[in-house]
Amino acid sequence: xxQMTQSPSSLSASVGDRVTITCQASQDISNYLNWYQxxxxxxxxxxxxxxxxxxxxxxxxxxxxxxxTDFTFTIGSLQPEDVATYYCQQYDNVQCTFGQGTKLEIK
Amino acid sequence: xxxxxxSGPTLVKPTQTLTxxxxxxxxxxxxxxxxxxxxxxxxxxALEWLALIYWDDDKRYSPSLKSRLSISKDTSKNQxxxxxxxxxxVDTATYYxxxxxxxxxxxxxxxxxxxxxxxxxx
Numbered sequence: 001x002x003q004m005t006q007s008p009s010s011l012s013a014s015v016g017d018r019v020t021i022t023c024q025a026s027q028d029i030s031n032y033l034n035w036y037q038x039x040x041x042x043x044x045x046x047x048x049x050x051x052x053x054x055x056x057x058x059x060x061x062x063x064x065x066x067x068x069t070d071f072t073f074t075i076g077s078l079q080p081e082d083v084a085t086y087y088c089q090q091y092d093n094v095q096c097t098f099g100q101g102t103k104l105e106i107k
Numbered sequence: 108x109x110x111x112x113x114s115g116p117t118l119v120k121p122t123q124t125l126t127x128x129x130x131x132x133x134x135x136x137x138x139x140x141x142x143x144x145x146x147x148x149x150x151x152x153a154l155e156w157l158a159l160i161y162w163d164d165d166k167r168y169s170p171s172l173k174s175r176l177s178i179s180k181d182t183s184k185n186q187x188x189x190x191x192x193x194x195x196x197v198d199t200a201t202y203y204x205x206x207x208x209x210x211x212x213x214x215x216x217x218x219x220x221x222x223x224x225x226x227x228x229x
Contacts, residue, residue, distance in 0.1 A: 034214075036154075043222060044146075044219055046217050050214070055217070091215075094167065095169060095170060
């Protein structure tokens, strides 16, 4: 089974800060990595697919990078509406796996 | 626009079988590249992927839950059904179904249902 290790588990930052979340796969997953945002009490929303591609309609302050086993999700300039829990998710021909989530708060 | 909605019991007893239905609109599970998956989220915890069914009836299951899960589709009704056997209180969660796109351009859960909360208790 492929395990996804996401860090940090929680994060507090100021409006305007650059925020980075990492996700590490237990084996090479190429670029088969997505990022989701789940605001409190809401349904998850796809932000980034294939590690670095921005989903249509998602603000450009969100970005992703990486391949193989190490991936990074970045918010270029944190906004108040970005308070949420962020999840990475890998997919291969056998299974999908979500990371444990990163809860992002505003200082 | 694509929509999905989960339905099923809100309360089940331990050892019972849970049957959830996902009814969707504005896409067909006969179209190449389409799929529907199930994901659950215990209160205050992370998302956990359960199962996925593709347009060609290929099915994928979480390895840790595979023995308890079954996913099927009824393309005439635009529905996907998930059954989970031998329910336990640890299975208490919000269960989501989601549209999965696998079209060579994206492989992702791009549209989610609102979720349905299932409590396991005697």
